[in-house]
Amino acid sequence: MDHADVIDNTHAAVKWIQNFPRKPTMDRSRWLALLAWLQSHHGMNTNDILVEPRATAGGYGLFALRTCPPSSPLFAVPQSAMMNIKTLSPHYPSGLTAVQLISLHLMLNRPEQDQDSLDPLFGPYISILPRNFDFHPLMQLVKKANHSQELLDQLTPSSAQALEKLAARFSADFDAICRYLRNHPKIIQSSSRLEPRLGEIDSLRLEYVWSWLNVNTRCIFLQLKKARSDPDNLTLCPILDFANHTCQRPQIDVEPNKEKHENGAVFSVLSPRNMSVSADEEIFLTYGAHCNRNLFVEYGFVLHPLSESWDNCVVEVEVDDIVEELFRQKGSVGTWMMEILRTENYWRWVRISDDGHTLTSIARDWTIHSNSESIYPSFRLVTCLRLYNLLPCGSVPANGEESLQSWRRTVIGTQHEISTENEFAWKETLRKICCSIIHRAETWMKHSEQVGSDVMTLWKEELYVARYILKRIRNGEELL
Numbered sequence: 001m002d003h004a005d006v007i008d009n010t011h012a013a014v015k016w017i018q019n020f021p022r023k024p025t026m027d028r029s030r031w032l033a034l035l036a037w038l039q040s041h042h043g044m045n046t047n048d049i050l051v052e053p054r055a056t057a058g059g060y061g062l063f064a065l066r067t068c069p070p071s072s073p074l075f076a077v078p079q080s081a082m083m084n085i086k087t088l089s090p091h092y093p094s095g096l097t098a099v100q101l102i103s104l105h106l107m108l109n110r111p112e113q114d115q116d117s118l119d120p121l122f123g124p125y126i127s128i129l130p131r132n133f134d135f136h137p138l139m140q141l142v143k144k145a146n147h148s149q150e151l152l153d154q155l156t157p158s159s160a161q162a163l164e165k166l167a168a169r170f171s172a173d174f175d176a177i178c179r180y181l182r183n184h185p186k187i188i189q190s191s192s193r194l195e196p197r198l199g200e201i202d203s204l205r206l207e208y209v210w211s212w213l214n215v216n217t218r219c220i221f222l223q224l225k226k227a228r229s230d231p232d233n234l235t236l237c238p239i240l241d242f243a244n245h246t247c248q249r250p251q252i253d254v255e256p257n258k259e260k261h262e263n264g265a266v267f268s269v270l271s272p273r274n275m276s277v278s279a280d281e282e283i284f285l286t287y288g289a290h291c292n293r294n295l296f297v298e299y300g301f302v303l304h305p306l307s308e309s310w311d312n313c314v315v316e317v318e319v320d321d322i323v324e325e326l327f328r329q330k331g332s333v334g335t336w337m338m339e340i341l342r343t344e345n346y347w348r349w350v351r352i353s354d355d356g357h358t359l360t361s362i363a364r365d366w367t368i369h370s371n372s373e374s375i376y377p378s379f380r381l382v383t384c385l386r387l388y389n390l391l392p393c394g395s396v397p398a399n400g401e402e403s404l405q406s407w408r409r410t411v412i413g414t415q416h417e418i419s420t421e422n423e424f425a426w427k428e429t430l431r432k433i434c435c436s437i438i439h440r441a442e443t444w445m446k447h448s449e450q451v452g453s454d455v456m457t458l459w460k461e462e463l464y465v466a467r468y469i470l471k472r473i474r475n476g477e478e479l480l
């Protein structure tokens, strides 16, 4: 176990570890061993691979070995070499989700110190995975469990909330693993580790958070189940998982094709469609249209602005906490309005299902965010602020239902606005929300010595977005 892998029980003041150095320490022999294993065990053609991992500021990244014209095949990984519910299920009793199963397998076969993994199934692949996740906020939260509130208090409120949710997801998976190991005690004995520290709950948690973060930061979507929305449709894929994220540059194409191969279908990775890649250039993937809050919480990094304009980032500020407080302060009419927003699916978050039954994702969308041209309040936020300004504080008037009709028409789009006064009023509320964001960001930044950090970037982003909207309101620009 890494010496740093202990839970901190001291009571000293804690801070986020800032700009944690991501020292790339991979021995090149591990890359060559991975290629040899992919060829010998999975029949992969490794002679034609056009990429290799090289050190970057964010750990390793994938780099082109030579000039690649658009859509060049970079490499193709057979499905038998991927770690997922299909390749692991035959080796374990049932009862775990894909995330739980893959992370259990990684934990049971985690390399000791600087050694290689002794896993007979995926050893050379596990050996090349990151050994250390100290840079990740969840790892810091788990290691400093006694100070979690102190750490959360340093984040923007929406990042803190997102991190708490991630921690709850981790804890639910960890509890499931503990139950599973109690029901199947022989599984621990199947570990390839010489000194598995898996008996005591705190060490088990630290081992599991390492493996869980490997899964959470490196898995990609692969349809393995009938329903596209099945949460078990994910996989770890060697080589591809060295690709870093971009939201701007052209990205590689991933094609899970059905080409016949003795080791199952092949997962082909092609260079970007619309441009050539030069030799020694880094090749990126887009993990999703993630804003910095999500990148920080899920992946442990943020995209820092290249200039004052933040053009290279998807900027987004979530204002749930401020808006909810506004409704709470509005008396019984506020409570009534909250109920209306809940029934109409405009309250804080919405469940989206693509087959009408399964919960696939939760969109939280009381936000101020960027699109390609400018920064806007989300339609859901405007809808909710229009309702907020429909009636004054106090109790619900007798004609409450009636006055809702014009609001409902703006929701379904048959009416452009409730009234000129209402338009003016919701923009005024938005102005006050922006002032609150600016006030809390400036207060935090004044009292913090953490300069240049990921956390500081989260705060600066809030400040930038709020100031931008204030300017637009002041200039009388359209906000929708």
Ligand SMILES: C[S@@+](CC[C@H](N)C(=O)[O-])C[C@H]1O[C@@H](n2cnc3c(N)ncnc32)[C@H](O)[C@@H]1O
Pocket (backbone or CB within 6 Å): 057, 058, 059, 060, 061, 130, 217, 218, 241, 242, 243, 244, 245, 246, 298, 299, 300, 301, 302
């Ligand atoms: C799929 S892995 C990519 C390979 C990884 N960099 C490595 O060293 O193995 C995802 C992780 O890479 C890092 N990462 C990805 N994109 C990044 C970026 N644009 N800037 C900084 N770090 C990034 C984050 O730590 C993230 O959790």
